[in-house]
Amino acid sequence: MLCLGALRRAQLTPTLRHSNANLRGAVLRGLSPKQKIRASGLRFETTTTSTPPKPSAPKFAYPEMLCVYHAGTGRTTFLACLKVSTLFIFTFFGFVITPACFEKEGLSPTVIRTSLSAIVPMVFVAYVTSPFVTFIHMRLPPFARQSEDMLRRFVRTIPPQTELDITTMSFIAKPRVSRVALSELQPVNRRLGIINYARDTAAENSKRKWYMFRAVGNFNVQHNTVSRAPWVWESIVNSIKRRQV
Numbered sequence: 001m002l003c004l005g006a007l008r009r010a011q012l013t014p015t016l017r018h019s020n021a022n023l024r025g026a027v028l029r030g031l032s033p034k035q036k037i038r039a040s041g042l043r044f045e046t047t048t049t050s051t052p053p054k055p056s057a058p059k060f061a062y063p064e065m066l067c068v069y070h071a072g073t074g075r076t077t078f079l080a081c082l083k084v085s086t087l088f089i090f091t092f093f094g095f096v097i098t099p100a101c102f103e104k105e106g107l108s109p110t111v112i113r114t115s116l117s118a119i120v121p122m123v124f125v126a127y128v129t130s131p132f133v134t135f136i137h138m139r140l141p142p143f144a145r146q147s148e149d150m151l152r153r154f155v156r157t158i159p160p161q162t163e164l165d166i167t168t169m170s171f172i173a174k175p176r177v178s179r180v181a182l183s184e185l186q187p188v189n190r191r192l193g194i195i196n197y198a199r200d201t202a203a204e205n206s207k208r209k210w211y212m213f214r215a216v217g218n219f220n221v222q223h224n225t226v227s228r229a230p231w232v233w234e235s236i237v238n239s240i241k242r243r244q245v
Helices: 002-029 033-047 073-105 109-129 148-156 202-206 231-244
Strands: 065-070 133-139 163-169 175-181 186-190 195-198
Touching: 065 231, 073 109, 073 163, 133 231, 148 231, 186 231
Parallel strands: none
Antiparallel strands: 065 133, 133 163, 163 175, 186 195
């Protein structure tokens, strides 16, 4: 009995569909052209689903990490090439010339001179160029990113806990970023004026493992070449100086 009922329903379904299609076609044939357009439009509206518009993301005039200082492409490239060159000089004199002279003459003045030729340039360049700052980025709150006027208001009363990402160059000219609070920077005069800003890194170094590099605490900030909002770095420098008075 169940099988017979299922077969009857299967036979009746195409018939009902065909009759509904004929009825719909007869109704449309009896309508005027304008009424047909309206009917088709209503049927289209009932079959389509409206999607809510996506909320647009807020547009900011400035990025979250604003570049407030740039040392210049020329100086940065020159120091990077200088660091790499001293590494080649150290490798050439330390692992090619010095072993050959030692094998030929033993411990002689020539071996000492070639060893110093490998060590002295590398140590000097590392000592002089390690504080060199290439970039400084400042983290901005959302309200300060909206317009130049809001940014000027923020910089005019910049809080001491504002974060600065200071980028220096490592021993192999690789970028090294140090996240520093504005209140940590102190104006100094060390290494014959090479270092003009410094911070205390004792607490940060105590948290690092013995095999990790020590935190950068000495910085050399020179002429700023940023073209967009260069007055921001000037305001930061004035804020650092005011804290020392």
